């Protein structure tokens with residue numbers, strides 16, 4: 001993992017309230033915690049093999065191309081699925097949500113479960129970054145700071161660390 005400057009292809013996330021939570025503004029730039037990127041590509045992506053992390057890939061990669069319908073509350077588990085408009089299955093093949101689920105061999109309930117978990121993870125991550133920003137942690141120290149905070153939270157779970 002690394003804290004890196006946001007790759008250009010993800011800049012549109014900054015105008016998305018759900019995704020904007022994971023970006024860390026510093027000195028007029030935006031950073032995020034991510035799998036390491038080299039030459040604009042995730043290092044886990046190996047030509048001819050695809051993603052080498054398999055089932056261990058980050059949650060946000062696991063749920064793609066699905067998302068929750070805009071305006072819904074994924075924490076309740078009662079929400080509609082949408083498919084990311086960049087997915088080729090939609091842009092080229094005009095597939096519906098049900099057809100994409102079938103094509104990828106996924107069940108609606110498992111995707112919803114992972115989306116609910118992602119929704120909570122984005123919120124927690126956003127709160128952690130807000131706290132780091134409040135105490136002026138520079139991006140190069142952010143990963144170690146977050147690991148330390150997580151350790152503290154594990155050893156003293158009654159202490160709320162990541163709320164502003």
Ligand code: SF4
Pocket residue numbers: 035042043044045050051052053057058061
């Ligand atoms: S799916 Fe794998 S290769 Fe693609 S961004 Fe996620 S971790 Fe990296």
